[in-house]
Amino acid sequence: MKSIGRCRAHTNIALIKYWGKRNEELFLPMNSSLSLTLDAFYTDTEVTLDSTLDSDVFFLDNVKQGDKETAKITNFLNLFRNRANIETKACIKSYNHVPTAAGLASSASAFSALAGATNQATGLNLDLKTLSTLARQGSGSATRSIYGGFVEWFMGESDLSESSFAIPVDDATWDIGMIVIAVNTGRKKLSSRVGMKQTIDTSPFYSSWVETATKDIEKIKKAISEKDFITLGEITESNGMKMHATMLGAFPPISYWEPDSVKAIQKVKEIRDMGLPCYVTMDAGPNVKVLCKRSDMIEIENKLLEDFTRDQIIPSSVGEGIKLLSQDEWNY
Amino acid sequence: MKSIGRCRAHTNIALIKYWGKRNEELFLPMNSSLSLTLDAFYTDTEVTLDSTLDSDVFFLDNVKQGDKETAKITNFLNLFRNRANIETKACIKSYNHVPTAAGLASSASAFSALAGATNQATGLNLDLKTLSTLARQGSGSATRSIYGGFVEWFMGESDLSESSFAIPVDDATWDIGMIVIAVNTGRKKLSSRVGMKQTIDTSPFYSSWVETATKDIEKIKKAISEKDFITLGEITESNGMKMHATMLGAFPPISYWEPDSVKAIQKVKEIRDMGLPCYVTMDAGPNVKVLCKRSDMIEIENKLLEDFTRDQIIPSSVGEGIKLLSQDEWNY
Numbered sequence: 277m278k279s280i281g282r283c284r285a286h287t288n289i290a291l292i293k294y295w296g297k298r299n300e301e302l303f304l305p306m307n308s309s310l311s312l313t314l315d316a317f318y319t320d321t322e323v324t325l326d327s328t329l330d331s332d333v334f335f336l337d338n339v340k341q342g343d344k345e346t347a348k349i350t351n352f353l354n355l356f357r358n359r360a361n362i363e364t365k366a367c368i369k370s371y372n373h374v375p376t377a378a379g380l381a382s383s384a385s386a387f388s389a390l391a392g393a394t395n396q397a398t399g400l401n402l403d404l405k406t407l408s409t410l411a412r413q414g415s416g417s418a419t420r421s422i423y424g425g426f427v428e429w430f431m432g433e434s435d436l437s438e439s440s441f442a443i444p445v446d447d448a449t450w451d452i453g454m455i456v457i458a459v460n461t462g463r464k465k466l467s468s469r470v471g472m473k474q475t476i477d478t479s480p481f482y483s484s485w486v487e488t489a490t491k492d493i494e495k496i497k498k499a500i501s502e503k504d505f506i507t508l509g510e511i512t513e514s515n516g517m518k519m520h521a522t523m524l525g526a527f528p529p530i531s532y533w534e535p536d537s538v539k540a541i542q543k544v545k546e547i548r549d550m551g552l553p554c555y556v557t558m559d560a561g562p563n564v565k566v567l568c569k570r571s572d573m574i575e576i577e578n579k580l581l582e583d584f585t586r587d588q589i590i591p592s593s594v595g596e597g598i599k600l601l602s603q604d605e606w607n608y
Numbered sequence: 609m610k611s612i613g614r615c616r617a618h619t620n621i622a623l624i625k626y627w628g629k630r631n632e633e634l635f636l637p638m639n640s641s642l643s644l645t646l647d648a649f650y651t652d653t654e655v656t657l658d659s660t661l662d663s664d665v666f667f668l669d670n671v672k673q674g675d676k677e678t679a680k681i682t683n684f685l686n687l688f689r690n691r692a693n694i695e696t697k698a699c700i701k702s703y704n705h706v707p708t709a710a711g712l713a714s715s716a717s718a719f720s721a722l723a724g725a726t727n728q729a730t731g732l733n734l735d736l737k738t739l740s741t742l743a744r745q746g747s748g749s750a751t752r753s754i755y756g757g758f759v760e761w762f763m764g765e766s767d768l769s770e771s772s773f774a775i776p777v778d779d780a781t782w783d784i785g786m787i788v789i790a791v792n793t794g795r796k797k798l799s800s801r802v803g804m805k806q807t808i809d810t811s812p813f814y815s816s817w818v819e820t821a822t823k824d825i826e827k828i829k830k831a832i833s834e835k836d837f838i839t840l841g842e843i844t845e846s847n848g849m850k851m852h853a854t855m856l857g858a859f860p861p862i863s864y865w866e867p868d869s870v871k872a873i874q875k876v877k878e879i880r881d882m883g884l885p886c887y888v889t890m891d892a893g894p895n896v897k898v899l900c901k902r903s904d905m906i907e908i909e910n911k912l913l914e915d916f917t918r919d920q921i922i923p924s925s926v927g928e929g930i931k932l933l934s935q936d937e938w939n940y
Contacts, residue, residue, distance in 0.1 A: 480820040481813040481853060488812040488857075514859050521813060521856035525820075528842070529849035534874075535867035542866075 279325040279364075281396025282606050285388035286595035287317040288420045288427065289454060289565050291512040291557060292492050293519040296472045296482070298431075303416045304440050306476070307489040308431045310496055311420045312567070314454055316592030319385035321370045322606065323353070323393040329365035336370050352387065352414045353394055360398040368393075371608060387414030388421035392598040404597070408441040424596035425449070426500050428493070446500045448594040453570035455554075455577060456590040459536040459562040468560040471523060471530050479525035488518055505569060509555030512567050516557035532561050539583060540564035547579045570594075611657040611696075613728025614938050617720035618927035619649040620752045620759065621786060621897050623844040623889060624824050625851040628804045628814070630763075635748045636772050638808070639821040640763045642828055643752045644899070646786055648924030651717035653702045654938060655685070655725040661697035668702050684719065684746045685726055692730040700725075703940060719746030720753035724930040736929070740773040756928035757781070758832050760825070778832045780926040785902035787886075787909060788922040791868040791894040800892040803855060803862050811857035820850055837901060841887035844899050848889035864893050871915060872896035879911045902926075 288311040296306040332350045334341045341349075349368055357363060370386060391411040395402050402410070404422050412419035412429075419441065420427040425448035432440030476482055492515045499507035523530040537558065544556045544566055554568040554576055568576050573591050580589050620643040628638040664682045666673045673681075681700055689695060702718060723743040727734050734742070736754050744751035744761075751773065752759040757780035764772030808814055824847045831839035855862040869890065876888045876898055886900040886908055900908050905923050912921050 480816045480850070481857070484812045484816055484857075510860065514861060517856045517861035517863075518812070521853035521861075524849045524853035524856065525813070525816075527846050529846060529853075531849075531870075531873070533865075533870050535870045538863075538865055538867045538870055541863070 277327045279397050279399065280322065281393040281398070282320070282322045282601040282603075283389045283392030283396065283598055284318055284320050284601055285385045285392060285418075285421045285598045286313045286315060286424070287319075287382040287385040288313045288417065288595075289557065290417065290420070290559070291426075291508075291567065292489055292496055292515050293559075294416050294429065295485070295519050295522065296476045297416070299435055300473075302435065302437050303412045303419075304435065304437070305416060305429070305431050307486045308429060308493050309420070309489070310426060310428045310445065310493055311417070312426055312448060312452070312454060313421060313424045313595040313597070314592040315595035316456075316590060317382065317385065318373045318595070319370055319382075319389040320373070320601065320606070320608070321368065321386070321389035321393045322608075323390070323397040324367045325362070325364040325397045326367055327364050329367065332365050332368065334368045334370075337372060338369075348414075349390070352390060355410050355413060356394045356398045356400060359402075360400050362398065366394075366397070369608065382417070383415035384417035384421045387411045387418035388598055390414065391418070391422070392600065396600055405441050405443070407598070409438055412440060413437070422598050425594055428497070444597070445497060450503050451505070451569040451571050452594055453568055453573045454592050455566040455568060455573060455580065456592065457540045457564040457566065457580065457584060458588045458590060459540060459564060460534055461563075464532065464561045466530065466532075466560075471560055474530060475523050475526045478527040479522050481522045481525040485518060485522040489515060506553055509553055509567055512557050513555040520558060532558070534562040537562045537564055543580060543583050547576055550579075552576055552579070609659045611729050611731065612654065613725040613730070614652070614654045614933040614935075615721045615724030615728065615930055616650055616652050616933055617717045617724060617750075617753045617930045618645045618647060618756070619651075619714040619717040620645045620749065620927075621889065622749065622752075622891070623758075623840075623899065624821055624828055624847050625891075626748050626761065627817070627851050627854065628808045629748070631767055632805075634767065634769050635744045635751075636767065636769070637748060637761070637763050639818045640761060640825050641752070641821070642758060642760045642777065642825055643749070644758055644780060644784070644786060645753060645756045645927040645929070646924040647927035648788075648922060649714065649717065650705045650927070651702055651714075651721040652705070652933065652938070652940070653700065653718070653721035653725045654940075655722070655729040656699045657694070657696040657729050658699055659696050661699065664697050664700065666700045666702075669704060670701075680746075681722070684722060687742050687745060688726045688730045688732060691734075692732050694730065698726075698729070701940070714749070715747035716749035716753045719743045719750035720930055722746065723750070723754070724932065728932055737773050737775070739930070741770055744772060745769070754930055757926055760829070776929070777829060782835050783837070783901040783903050784926055785900055785905045786924050787898040787900060787905060787912065788924065789872045789896040789898065789912065789916055790920045790922060791872060791896060792866055793895075796864065796893045798862060798864070798892075803864075803892055806862060807855050807858045810859040811854050813854045813857040817850060817854040821847060838885055841885055841899055844889050845887040852890060864890070866894040869894045869896055875912060875915050879908055882911075884908055884911070
C-alpha cells in the first residue's frame with residue numbers, strides 16, 4: 277500500500293533574526309523573528325509511505341543520502357507518524373531549486389516542504405499553524421516558510437511547543453524585492469547550531485540582543501503595516517548587524533564575514549547614497565542579501581554588476597507559502 | 609625672551625579599548641583601558657615660548673597649520689600657561705615619524721609629546737602622572753603614551769579630572785611585539801569622537817561593553833603579570849572585537865572595516881592555526897594590528913607577505929615613555 281504527498285516550499289530570509297534556542301530539543305527560540313519568503317529559492321519534496329519498505333529512504337537531488345541525513349528525516353517523519361498512529365516507512369525525494377552557484381540551499385524550505393508533503397501522505401490534514409510548529413522541529417527557520425510574504429514566528433511560552441509557530445503578517449505584494457549577492461557558496465565552517473550555542477554561552481551582548489530584537493519586531497511590523505519601505509529597510513539592516521555584533525562578542529569571536537561581504541555591504545551603501553533605497557542583511561554565512569523595492573531591482577543589479585559577476589547576483593520577488601503539487605506538477 | 613622644550617612620545621595601541629567619554633569636555637572615559645606603547649611610531653615636538661610672538665604658531669612636518677588646528681594646540685598649551693601664570697605665546701614644531709604608507713599618525717603621540725615639551729618650556733616640572741592627566745585633555749589615548757610598555761589608563765571618578773590618569777603596568781621587555789598591517793591609510797570617514805557619541809547614544813550593547821571591558825582589564829593584567837602570552841592575546845582579540853561589535857550595534861550601524869581588514873583577520877587566524885600565536889586588534893579604522901611574540905615576528909611577517917605588500921607590513925618592538933630631547937638630539 278502506498279500513499280503519496282508532494283509539496284513545494286520557498287526559503288525565507290529573516291529581517292528580524294533568529295539566533296539562539298531556549299530549548300534545543302524543541303527548537304524553541306530566544307526571541308520572535310520576522311522574515312520575507314523568496315520566490316527564487318524553493319524545495320520540492322515527495323513523500324511516499326510504502327508498507328513494503330523496511331526503513332526510510334531519502335534522496336536529495338536524486339542522490340541517495342547516508343544514515344546520518346536519513347536519521348534526521350526519520351525523526352521528523354515520526355512526529356507525523358506518531359500522530360497518525362502508523363509506522364509505515366517512507367521514500368522521500370527532495371529537489372532543491374537554487375540558481376547555479378548560489379549555494380543557498382536552505383533547511384527552511386527543506387523542512388517546510390517535508391512537513392507539507394508528509395501531512396498529505398499521512399492524511400493527517402493538519403492546519404498550517406500546526407504544520408508550522410512541526411516544521412520548526414526540523415529547522416527553526418522552517419517555521420516561517422509555511423507562509424508567503426512577511427511572516428512572524430512567535431517565540432511562544434516556556435517549553436510549550438504548540439505556542440511557538442508562525443503567522444502571515446502581510447503578503448508583501450507591494451513594491452518589495454530582494455537580491456542575493458553570492459559571495460561564497462562553500463559550506464560554512466561553523467554551523468548555526470554551534471554558533472548560536474557559543475554566542476548564548478559567551479557573548480556579553482546576548483541578553484541585550486534578545487531585548488532589542490523584541491523591540492525591532494514591533495517597529496518593523498508598524499513599518500510593514502504603513503508600507504514604509506525606508507523604515508523597513510533601516511530596521512532590517514540594523515537588526516542583522518546587531519545579530520552579527522552579538523556573535524562578534526562571543527569568546528572566541530564569531531564572524532561569518534569574508535572580504536567580499538564587506539565589499540558588498542559598502543557597495544549597497546554606495547548605491548543607497550546615490551538615491552536608490554536598499555539595505556543589507558546577512559545570515560550565518562558570508563552571502564549578502566539586499567532588501568529593495570522590486571521596481572528598483574534592475575537598476576540596483578546593474579550597479580552591483582560593476583563589482584560582482586552576473587552569476588553572483590540573484591534577484592528574487594516575494595514567494596508564496598507551501599503548496600501541494602499534483603502528479604502533473606511533479607516534473608521529476 | 610625664549611624658553612625651549614623638546615620631547616619625543618611614542619604612539620600606543622589599546623589592547624583593552626577606550627570607546628566613549630562620560631565627560632566630553634574633560635575627556636573622561638567610560639571605562640579604564642590598557643595599551644602597549646610602540647617603538648616604530650613617534651612624534652618629536654619642540655615648544656618655544658617667545659615673548660616677541662603675538663599668537664601661537666604651529667608647524668606640523670614643516671607645514672604651517674591653519675587656525676582650527678592651531679586653536680586646539682593653543683587650548684592645550686593654556687592648560688600649562690594657566691598653571692605657570694604666564695601668557696607668553698609659543699612656536700610649536702612637530703614631526704610625525706610614521707613609516708611610509710602607514711598613515712598611522714596618531715593624536716596619542718602628538719599630545720603626549722606636546723605635554724612633555726610644554727612642561728619643559730614652561731619650567732613647571734610637573735610629574736608624569738600630572739602630565740598624563742593633561743595629555744588626556746588633548747586626546748584620550750595620549751593619556752597612555754606618557755609611559756612605555758603596557759600602560760593602564762584609569763577611568764577615574766565622577767568629573768574629577770585629576771582622578772583619570774595612566775600608570776605603567778609592565779615594561780613589556782619580555783617576548784612581545786606588534787605588526788601593523790596597513791590596509792588603508794586614507795582619512796577615516798567617521799571621526800572617533802562622532803563614532804563614540806553615536807555608539808553611546810544608540811547601541812543597545814553599550815552598557816555591556818563597559819562592564820565586559822572592566823572585567824577584561826583585570827584578566828589582562830593577570831595575564832601580563834604571569835607573562836601568559838596566549839591569554840594576553842585571546843583577551844586582546846576578544847576585547848577589540850567586542851568594541852567593534854558595540855559600534856556595529858549602533859543605529860545606523862558603524863563599521864570601520866574594509867574588505868582587506870577581513871582578509872588580514874582571516875590570515876592572522878590561519879597563521880595562528882599553523883602554530884604561531886598571534887592575535888588581531890583594530891581601532892577606529894580599517895588597519896589591523898597583530899600582537900605577537902617578538903621572536904616570531906620575522907616568521908609572521910613572511911606569512912603576511914603572501915597576501916600583503918612589503919610596505920603594508922610594519923613591525924614594531926615595544927616603545928618607551930616620553931623622553932626629553934637635547935638640542936643635539938633635535939635633528940631637524
